[in-house]
Amino acid sequence: MVLGAAGVIAAGVSAGCSSEPRKPETAIDVFDNAWAAVRKAHPDSAYPGPNSGPQVLPWETSYILQALQTMVRVTGERRYADDFVRISRRVLSLRDQELGHVAFDGQSGPVWSVADRYTVLQATLNDNGGAPCLLVSSAAPGVAQPQRLRVEPNADGHFDLYVFDARNGQLLDRVKGLSTHRGDPAYAPMRLRALSPTSAWLTCRDMRGSSTDSVQLAAAEHTMAPARVSFAVHTGMIAAPLMEFATTVSQNAKLRSYTSDAEAYRSAASAAWAHHRAQIKNVDGYTCMVMPRGTPARVDGTPLPHNQSLAYARLGSGVGRSYGDATISSVSAELFKTVISDMRPVPGEEGVIWPYYWSKSSCYSGFSSDSNVSEFTPSMPATKAAEDTQHGAIDVMALVAGRANNAGVSDSTIKILANTYGRLVSSGCFAASLSPGAHGCNGSAAGLWAGSLVPGSSALDKATRAQLHQARKGDPSGVNLLGAALVAAASPRSVV
Secondary structure: OOEOOOOOEOOOOOOOOOOOOOOOOEHHHHHHHHHHHHHHHOHHHHOOOOOOOOOHHHHHHHHHHHHHHHHHHHHOOHHHHHHHHHHHHHHHHOOHHHHOOOOOOOOOOOOOOEOOOOEOEEEEEEEOOOOEEEEEEEOOOOOOOOEEEEEEEOOOOOEEEEEEEOOOOOEEEEEEEEEOOOOOOOEHHHHHHHHOOOOOOEEEEEOOOOOOOOOOEOOEEEEEEEOOEOOHHHHHHHHHHHHHHHHHHHHOHHHHHHHHHHHHHHHHHHHHHHHOHHHEEEEOOEEEEEOOOOOOEOOOOOEOOHHHHHHHHHHHHHHHHHHOOHHHHHHHHHHHHHHHHOOEEOOOOOOEEOEOOOOOOHHHHOEOHHHOOOOOOOOEOOOOOEOEHHHHHHHHHHHHHHHHOOOOOOHHHHHHHHHHHHHHHOOOOOEOEOOOOOOOEOHHHHHHHHHHHOOOOHHHHHHHHHHHHHHHHOOOOHHHHHHHHHHHHHOOOOEO
């Protein structure tokens, strides 16, 4: 095809047409085009920096890294490895210990903490002399941020609290007649706990030690700031692809020039895993992860949902295998075992179902404020909903990684998950929940399941084609990019 001086297509071919047949598009072509679209639409996700939003690294960049690592493993091509290294160097530079971020517990570790909608909003209330008295926290899910807290002292020594949306002044919550005196029935920490949950899920901690005196709070209005917390699920999502890239480099002689970077990623992944090791607990004979009580986040003091512990187990299975550490591998295997034990057959249908919260957890069964389970979520109704397919994709990818790393996941478990996937797509769209008869479709999760479980049946192949279409025509997101990569890995040269 030749252009003339005026930019008009020459050689007898009319504008907008071509005499050459269109080259068939392969699954790799779809990925390449999707990757170009992501870089253009979401540069903060593709090349994150210190000012990237707190959700970018765990829920966008991590998927991009997984996608690129998948393409490196399947193709061995340096163009994907170069992009992976370029992004990963930035990711390592954004750890707390590099940026000087200090989490609520005083640690500045080899992880990526956040201070955002996942964490509790807090404000310190001072007395009239300026001394810290009470720490008030708001943990309500979905409550607008930022918030402002107004303290209004009363003539009788009590005080009222008002919580506002700082952006538009809308009143979100109010509690009247609170006290700072420990013997008063209106003592703020106890009264707020008894009222749990208030509209903003308000709780309060006395900062005065053992003092029982009643003090007058200063009339003031405070900006409620989000606490900083490092979450095991974020660590797993971000560090697992770093570990997996290091493993890929060690197994492919053509990639040996990346050995120095790979070793840095391997070390970083190991350090990140170790940071959360203390959260591993034994509950009722099962291994799970428990967010320590007093962590300023919702449902502190309770076992983590399956997807969060499995993201961490995925990282651990890779670290344990790489270092030949039987203890780390065993802990990861036990975490996998916990979710596998929670899988139940679906009567009359293929596959299994499992809940979002572990069935032996306090969140699953519910708890009251009298139980003292959680500081920032004093009470919670029983939450027995089935796992949704977006979080379920994290579960599936972790279990597949556990199988590859010989961390206690069997071939039969993977086959059961593949059958589950077949059930979820049998209605013509990929269901949004594992629950039989669930309404809604989740196209972005379909590719994560399809590519992870290696499509085999016609139903799975149909879903695979749908995912490639999603990556080509849908939102240029990290999730869709990873779906395209996993599908391409299953059949890289297939024509779309």
